[in-house]
Structures are given as structure tokens and as C-alpha cells.
Amino acid sequence: MSGLKKLHAPLAWVDGRWQRDVLLSVDASGHWSEITINLPAPADAERLNGPVIPSLVNAHSHAFQRAFVGLAERREAGQDDFWGWRDRMYALALRISPQQLHAVASQLYTEMLRGGYTQVCEFHYLHHPAQGQEFDDELDMAWALATAAEDVGIGLTLLPVVYTRSGFGADSLRADQHRFAADADWAWRAHQRVMAAGLPRVNAGVALHSLRGAAPQDITRLQSLVGAADLPIHIHVAEQTLEVADCLKATGMRPLQWLAEAGHLDPRWQLVHATHADPADIEAVARSGAGIVICPGTEANLGDGLCDLPGWLQAGVPLTVGSDSQVTRGWVEELRWLEYGQRLALRQRNVAAAPGSQPSSAARLFDAAVAGGARAAGFSAWGLTPGARADALVLNRDADALRGLPDEALLDAVVFGSNGSPWQSVWVAGRARPWRAPQRVGDAFEAAMRELWSPDSTPGS
Structure with a gap:
């Protein structure tokens, strides 16, 4: 035809x-x-x-963090790590408005097109106003992202995030996390509304922030709402060694082990980072059919550590990449550092290559990212293939x-x-x-940055 x-x-x-x-x-x-x-x-x-x-799917993005790039690269005293970065990042999360988010996302999404991404999975947890009041529409922040994607011309998979607690053993969020609050019913309602809007090139899945950010009953409730629906389910997992230690202390199991043994995982699940996985974790994920999303640029920037890439590849676990905190906005650098991190750690070359079937490290990682990106975005096909x-x-x-x-x-x-x-x-x-930002997009981004970071600015509403 x-x-x-x-x-x-x-x-x-x-x-x-x-x-x-x-x-x-x-x-x-x-x-x-x-x-x-x-x-x-x-x-x-x-x-x-x-x-x-083929272009690639950016399988993990926090668009608002584009406004924080370059603003956490100094250490005045003591030791700096992920947790210190997170507390500083909250200064942005607690002030950005829907209008500012639209400006930041428009700039970011244009940069992503330039970086070779044509679909982005937004792990979206900035749900509520900065001052604790209500938006006219509870999805105002989500619509800001969707409108930015539509304006730029990139595809968007919106992932409303369940976020109910500040850590293992906590029963609520911290005061500086009030914008994130969403239970399973809220996230499912958001998913349904985004899908019902019928926006071109916009679809939706669901997400759980993490095992420390969502209690077991939240996961069970979300799965009951999703049922057998074929949609992506994303979760941050095993990114930090402290997270693994806290999970062991609270549950007696490692995060990936807990998800697998609780019977939650299936091919719809996308395990973001999965940095600290042992061979048993990898084997359990492989049996479940779940995929992983690796974000080498962000994982390096935050000092997360290196994943066991040879282990994941050997187990045949679907994998792809994402830009996460936006310190990189193109897939070339993500694939390059996915391989280079392994070369530095193992003191070998062409770690991802498969002699006899795919001797090219670049081709093996690229093909994996094409296929894994389709799953992460909820598509049955991606790449140069009929139906995609x-x-x-x-x-x-x-x-x-x-x-x-x-x-x-x-x-x-x-x-x-x-x-x-x-x-x-x-x-x-x-x-x-077009994959160069129009002047109006750049001007709006610069104005938003001045509003967000000038000493006398007030939090967005």
C-alpha cells in the first residue's frame, strides 16, 4: 500500500x-x-x-530541571552528593509556575529535537501550586508541558507520578515536598484526562516516584486501577546506595528484589536508573519482562554510580536512555557515556559489543534504545518500520x-x-x-530564568 x-x-x-x-x-x-x-x-x-x-525516545525527563542546569556545580565546603543536590533542586521545584514551566519546557523540547529525540517521557510530579492553594485546573502544570510539546512539535508521553511519603517508614511528605503530593487515584485520574484530551502526539502512562516515595499500598492501588491496560508504568529504583540500604533495613530486601518478589513487575514496567543491581536482581527483572531506563549523563553528574551494563545486556533486559535532570539533552552523549563509563570501570573497549552477532557497540546500544524507547513510551513500534x-x-x-x-x-x-x-x-x-529554538522561545526562557533566579523573585503560583 x-x-x-x-x-x-x-x-x-x-x-x-x-x-x-x-x-x-x-x-x-x-x-x-x-x-x-x-x-x-x-x-x-x-x-x-x-x-x-531512527530518532530516539527520551525515556526519562524532568522538564523543570532544565532551569537548574549549571546551578549546582560548586562545593563550598564538606562533601557533595545526590542528597545535597536534591535539597538545592527543591528551591526550583517550590517556585516554578505553569507559565514558567511552559517557557522552560519549550526551550528544552527544542533542544531535545536538536539532540535527536522526537518523543519524551515526562516523569511529572510538580502537581500543585507553590503556595499550597489550588489551581483552577489541577492539571495546570501538566497542560503546560503538553502545550510546550505541541508548540515545539515533539511527541510527549506524560507520566503523572504517585508521591505520598518522604522515605521508608514515613507516613507523609516533607514540608518542602508539598507540590508533589499525589495518590494513586489522583495519578490515574490525570492519566485518564490526558488521554481523553486527544492531543496530537500526546499520550500518557503512570509512574511511582520510588519505593521510598510510594508505600506498598500505593503500588497495589495503582495496579488495581491500571488493571490489564497496556500502558507504561515507570518508577525510580536503586539509583542510590543509601536507597538500597534503607530498603534493606525497612523490608529485608533490595529495591528490585522487593518489586519482583511482590509480583509487581511485568513488561509494562520501566525501571529508571536500576544502577545498583546485583546478579539476582538482574535475573529477576529479566524473568519479569520489565525494562530499564539508564540516564548516564545525570547519573554521572549526581555521582550515582555505574550500572552493570554487561549484566543487563547478557540477560536480554530491554533498555533505553533518558535525559533526566537535563545536564545532557541529546542521545549521542547518553549512548557514548553509557559505553565509556564501562570502559573506564573495566579498563576494556567495546564493552557493549556482541562478537558474532553485533560487533558494533554503537549499533547494539542504538538498536536497544530504539526498541526500549518504544516500550517506555507505550508504543507497539518505533523506528523505520511499518506502523511506527x-x-x-x-x-x-x-x-x-x-x-x-x-x-x-x-x-x-x-x-x-x-x-x-x-x-x-x-x-x-x-x-x-525546526530544531533551533525560535527567538520567542529563547526570549521566554531567558525571562523565566530571570524570574526564577533573581534575588527578589517570589515563588510561582
Whole structure:
């Protein structure tokens, strides 16, 4: 079947390898209807002047934290760690308004398009006003994100977060966490409202902040509301060694072990970070079919530690990447540091490669991220395949990193040799999208930053 639009690429990454003369047909809904290889360009096809690869899903994002990037990189005294960073980050979380969030997210989402992401999973827990009063609409902060995504042209998977307690053994949130408060019923209602809105390129799943942030009864209640619905369920888990120690003290089990033995995990679950996992944890997750979302840029910035990448890959656990705190906003750097962290720790090279099946570390990680990103966003398909949304990146063969290289080395050079965005165009739903922020977006972002960080500013409402 022919699509309403035909695109032709001289080279395209299809089914995990480079294919020549690829016709990509786009249907009326903006999805790939047919992918045909080894076919010269028809007269009615738009010719793409460069190799084509899938874009990626950014599987874990806190958009508001874009306004905090660069503002926690000093240590005046003592020791600095994740928990100190978190307390400083709350200064932003307690003041940003819906209007400021829209401005920050618009800037961020444009940067994500430039970084090769065309869908973002927003792990959203800024639910309530800064001053504790009520919004006119309890989803005002969520709509600010959705509107920003629509304005920029990126896809959005909104994940309203259940957040009910400040830690293991606590029965409520801290005073500086009041904006986050949401039980399972609130999160499920938010999910239903987002889905009912019918916004183009916007869908929704649900999330639990963490085992320290959601009690066992919250998890049980959310699962009863979700039932058998096929939607993504995300959770922060095993990011910090202190979190693992606290979970052991409170439950007698490690976080991943607890989730598995409680019978919660299935292929809908996305375990964000999963940094501190032992072989038994990995085996349990593999049996469940759940996936993991690794955020190497943020995990490095916060001093979280390194995941057991060889263990996860060997177990066949689906994995993908996310930008999390926004210190990086492109997948090239995430994949690069996913591999480089392992090289530094193990003093080896090409740790992610699989000799005999996929000798390219870049290709193995990229293909994993394509497939894992689809699951994280709640899609049945992603990439250059029929039924997936017609999203793609057109590489620039004249980019410094790609100039003169043989075709088979292009993806390796993108990940390990480029400075970030070696493509000439970004496509979403069959349309090329601008991926440089318009002046109005940059101006609004700068104004929001001045409001948020000037000494005499007041918290948003």
C-alpha cells in the first residue's frame, strides 16, 4: 500500500543494518505505511539528501530541571552528593509556575529535537501550586508541558507520578515536598484526562516516584486501577546506595528484589536508573519482562554510580536512555557515556559489543534504545518500520565526524566521533521540524530564568 507521502533515502538504518535505496511511505496519520529497500527513487518521492536513521525516545525527563542546569556545580565546603543536590533542586521545584514551566519546557523540547529525540517521557510530579492553594485546573502544570510539546512539535508521553511519603517508614511528605503530593487515584485520574484530551502526539502512562516515595499500598492501588491496560508504568529504583540500604533495613530486601518478589513487575514496567543491581536482581527483572531506563549523563553528574551494563545486556533486559535532570539533552552523549563509563570501570573497549552477532557497540546500544524507547513510551513500534510514527533523522555526510567515512562506520562515528547532532533534518510524523529554538522561545526562557533566579523573585503560583 502506498502512503500519501513518499520519502526516498540513499541509505537507511532498517532492521539493525544499513540498507540502500530505501522508500519510506507515510500514511495520512503520519505513520510509516511501508518501508521498501533496494528500490530506486520513484518520480513522486521526495529525495532525502543523506542517510536516514531512527530518532530516539527520551525515556526519562524532568522538564523543570532544565532551569537548574549549571546551578549546582560548586562545593563550598564538606562533601557533595545526590542528597545535597536534591535539597538545592527543591528551591526550583517550590517556585516554578505553569507559565514558567511552559517557557522552560519549550526551550528544552527544542533542544531535545536538536539532540535527536522526537518523543519524551515526562516523569511529572510538580502537581500543585507553590503556595499550597489550588489551581483552577489541577492539571495546570501538566497542560503546560503538553502545550510546550505541541508548540515545539515533539511527541510527549506524560507520566503523572504517585508521591505520598518522604522515605521508608514515613507516613507523609516533607514540608518542602508539598507540590508533589499525589495518590494513586489522583495519578490515574490525570492519566485518564490526558488521554481523553486527544492531543496530537500526546499520550500518557503512570509512574511511582520510588519505593521510598510510594508505600506498598500505593503500588497495589495503582495496579488495581491500571488493571490489564497496556500502558507504561515507570518508577525510580536503586539509583542510590543509601536507597538500597534503607530498603534493606525497612523490608529485608533490595529495591528490585522487593518489586519482583511482590509480583509487581511485568513488561509494562520501566525501571529508571536500576544502577545498583546485583546478579539476582538482574535475573529477576529479566524473568519479569520489565525494562530499564539508564540516564548516564545525570547519573554521572549526581555521582550515582555505574550500572552493570554487561549484566543487563547478557540477560536480554530491554533498555533505553533518558535525559533526566537535563545536564545532557541529546542521545549521542547518553549512548557514548553509557559505553565509556564501562570502559573506564573495566579498563576494556567495546564493552557493549556482541562478537558474532553485533560487533558494533554503537549499533547494539542504538538498536536497544530504539526498541526500549518504544516500550517506555507505550508504543507497539518505533523506528523505520511499518506502523511506527514517521520519525527520523537525516544524517549530514558533510559533518566533520562523518566526512569521508565508509557507510558501515557511520553509526559508530555518530556515537563515538561526533560533537552531538550530525544531522541535517529531524522528522516527526512525516514532517521536517525546526530544531533551533525560535527567538520567542529563547526570549521566554531567558525571562523565566530571570524570574526564577533573581534575588527578589517570589515563588510561582
